[in-house]
Amino acid sequence: MITGHVFIATSLDGFIARTDDSLDWLMKHDGGGADTGYQAFIDSVDGIVMGRTSFQTVLGFGGAWPYPVPVVVMSRSLASSDIPEALRDRVEVSAAAPADLMAGLDGRGWRRVYVDGGQVIRAFLEARLITDMVVTVAPVLIGAGKPLFGGLARDIDLDLVAVRSIPPGFVQVSYRVK
Amino acid sequence: MITGHVFIATSLDGFIARTDDSLDWLMKHDGGGADTGYQAFIDSVDGIVMGRTSFQTVLGFGGAWPYPVPVVVMSRSLASSDIPEALRDRVEVSAAAPADLMAGLDGRGWRRVYVDGGQVIRAFLEARLITDMVVTVAPVLIGAGKPLFGGLARDIDLDLVAVRSIPPGFVQVSYRVK
Numbered sequence: 409m410i411t412g413h414v415f416i417a418t419s420l421d422g423f424i425a426r427t428d429d430s431l432d433w434l435m436k437h438d439g440g441g442a443d444t445g446y447q448a449f450i451d452s453v454d455g456i457v458m459g460r461t462s463f464q465t466v467l468g469f470g471g472a473w474p475y476p477v478p479v480v481v482m483s484r485s486l487a488s489s490d491i492p493e494a495l496r497d498r499v500e501v502s503a504a505a506p507a508d509l510m511a512g513l514d515g516r517g518w519r520r521v522y523v524d525g526g527q528v529i530r531a532f533l534e535a536r537l538i539t540d541m542v543v544t545v546a547p548v549l550i551g552a553g554k555p556l557f558g559g560l561a562r563d564i565d566l567d568l569v570a571v572r573s574i575p576p577g578f579v580q581v582s583y584r585v586k
Numbered sequence: 587m588i589t590g591h592v593f594i595a596t597s598l599d600g601f602i603a604r605t606d607d608s609l610d611w612l613m614k615h616d617g618g619g620a621d622t623g624y625q626a627f628i629d630s631v632d633g634i635v636m637g638r639t640s641f642q643t644v645l646g647f648g649g650a651w652p653y654p655v656p657v658v659v660m661s662r663s664l665a666s667s668d669i670p671e672a673l674r675d676r677v678e679v680s681a682a683a684p685a686d687l688m689a690g691l692d693g694r695g696w697r698r699v700y701v702d703g704g705q706v707i708r709a710f711l712e713a714r715l716i717t718d719m720v721v722t723v724a725p726v727l728i729g730a731g732k733p734l735f736g737g738l739a740r741d742i743d744l745d746l747v748a749v750r751s752i753p754p755g756f757v758q759v760s761y762r763v764k
Contacts, residue, residue: 420721420735420744420759420761421600421734421735421736422599422600422735433741533727543598545759547743547744547745547746547761548741548742548743548744549711549735549738549741549742549744550738550741551735551736551737551738551739551740551741551742552736552737552738556599557598557599557600557727557729558599558729558730559729559730560727560728560729560730561729562729563611563726563727563728563729564726564727564729565725565726566598566725566726566727566755567725567755568725568751568755568756568757571749571750571751571757572749573746573749577744577745577746578746579746579749579757579759581598581723581757583598583725
């Protein structure tokens with residue numbers, strides 16, 4: 409069965425990016441070198457589902473495409489022609505709802521999906537498509553920005569799986585969704 | 587010198603109460619028995635500053651008044667006559683701004699102040715009157731409610747002091763405000 413997995417960084421006040429999508433608050437606290445578990449995580453998934461904003465943020469970084477696995481961009485406004493030609497063998501666009509998208513990916517043999525971006529994570533949580541979440545909290549309050557969480561129709565109970573600190577001041581918490 | 591200290595519980599999505607101020611989501615995860623450090627914390631302060639909402643929530647619990655130290659309720663709408671008579675030797679109302687209030691308490695010999703309630707904590711953070719924060723995160727997403735953080739004019743950088751788990755699934759993080 410296909411499952412969704414979250415691995416994301418936030419400020420202590422729960423933002424994954426500033427209002428203008430910048431991540432300077434995260435980068436400046438990055439110790440560079442400490443193992444966050446990201447590589448093991450990305451090596452464990454068959455592909456990534458992200459939102460348009462996350463996709464465009466990653467594109468905006470320039471440089472080499474960072475993902476070693478296929479990416480699906482959830483968007484009703486993007487077309488395949490909006491994907492840079494060099495990425496079309498690795499990136500596709502889908503306008504499907506979360507459950508339909510996951511069913512389609514399951515049919516293609518995907519088992520573990522990295523679910524990324526605030527809106528997409530919230531939609532997948534609401535649809536009960538997330539199995540576990542690893543949240544890495546940066547030691548800063550930024551006051552405003554794009555939230556990770558918010559807006560659920562009902563509570564989502566979690567089991568704490570692990571907690572640890574990562575120098576120079578990050579806290580990484582891992583939860584299983586009940 | 588007088589200093590402000592935060593000790594508070596939130597949901598993983600950063601709420602300290604539901605929109606109707608209820609704490610059922612917190613109570614239901616309470617393991618009952620595990621030492622959260624609250625007693626040692628409350629024993630370390632000279633008094634408490636809280637907002638009107640927090641005060642009225644505590645009053646609404648009924649039962650014995652829970653605080654062993656003096657309480658100042660920050661409010662521009664409450665009058666001293668709104669404080670139940672039985673509490674008037676332990677609870678006062680102040681309409682002062684955070685810095686003025688702290689200066690006044692300093693003059694009365696207070697050294698460590700427990701700062702409680704979302705609005706009051708945010709106002710004290712903004713005024714740089716908080717020295718450290720202990721945040722205990724419950725393993726649940728509630729989707730909406732009264733937020734702990736939000737709305738700062740500029741970033742507040744933190745030093746991570748400690749992190750630990752508290753059965754049956756809480757994570758307690760301690761930060762010093764830089």
